[in-house]
Amino acid sequence: MRRAFPENFTRLHEGEEFLRGKSIEAIEASEDLLAHASLIERAMDLINYFCRQHVAQNEDELTIQLLGIRMFNGAASALKLLLSGYCQTSALQQRDLLETILLLDYFRTDSPLVAEWRGSNERARQKKFGPAVVRKALDERDGFTERKREKAYKLLCELAGHPTNAGFRMLAPQKDGDAHCGPFFELTAFKAVYEELAKHMVQAGNAFTQFFAGGTVAAYQTKISFMEAQGEWVERFYGRTFDRLQIDELRTLLAAATTA
Numbered sequence: 001m002r003r004a005f006p007e008n009f010t011r012l013h014e015g016e017e018f019l020r021g022k023s024i025e026a027i028e029a030s031e032d033l034l035a036h037a038s039l040i041e042r043a044m045d046l047i048n049y050f051c052r053q054h055v056a057q058n059e060d061e062l063t064i065q066l067l068g069i070r071m072f073n074g075a076a077s078a079l080k081l082l083l084s085g086y087c088q089t090s091a092l093q094q095r096d097l098l099e100t101i102l103l104l105d106y107f108r109t110d111s112p113l114v115a116e117w118r119g120s121n122e123r124a125r126q127k128k129f130g131p132a133v134v135r136k137a138l139d140e141r142d143g144f145t146e147r148k149r150e151k152a153y154k155l156l157c158e159l160a161g162h163p164t165n166a167g168f169r170m171l172a173p174q175k176d177g178d179a180h181c182g183p184f185f186e187l188t189a190f191k192a193v194y195e196e197l198a199k200h201m202v203q204a205g206n207a208f209t210q211f212f213a214g215g216t217v218a219a220y221q222t223k224i225s226f227m228e229a230q231g232e233w234v235e236r237f238y239g240r241t242f243d244r245l246q247i248d249e250l251r252t253l254l255a256a257a258t259t260a
Helices: 007-028 031-052 059-083 087-107 112-119 122-129 131-142 148-161 166-171 187-209 217-238 245-259
Strands: none
Touching: 007 031, 007 059, 007 187, 031 059, 031 187, 031 217, 059 087, 059 112, 059 187, 087 112, 087 131, 087 148, 087 166, 087 187, 112 122, 122 131, 131 148, 148 166, 187 217, 217 245
């Protein structure tokens, strides 16, 4: 007798798709959530473009592209999980995403670090490129003393990365309610995890784009699109005035180049 794919898996998928619909309805009903969606989409588009359309000139560029692919897949997975009702596992995926972003940002400090990381064994990699080492180096480079990177990473570890009592609260649809086995939609938790994904993708786009020049019209357009989404997002959520003059000048130069 030929075995069939378990019906319970099909039912679970149907439930996830139902929750995905509810999640999208919530996003479309909120200008803030739509702003997060636009930012995430543009950042992923930027990474996708330079991973797929740019031909790596050397091993270092290829390494950056591979890290970009990891970030793109991580963001896509985090988004899919969140839309389908898995807040905690989306946050778990975002911890990996944040670790990759910080490593990529660290490589901007000194270009030989890319080759050193690529050629290192596990012991050497952990000693010089472990998550805690990278966070400390970035804080020293940027003159940060509040250790916000560490706090953000440890929060994801506490709530999602490790089995903890505190993490159990991400399994309950309602505050102080019973844990739910399987996916569920709860707007407050959904918004919080979705906002974190947007924050991570701002960092991802910023770090990744530094390694690639424009070169082509499509490349410049992709960069400008991300810059515009980033500026509008930061202005909306952090109150920093977005100077559109630079974007307008870039668009004018790009238009002139395409018609010349």
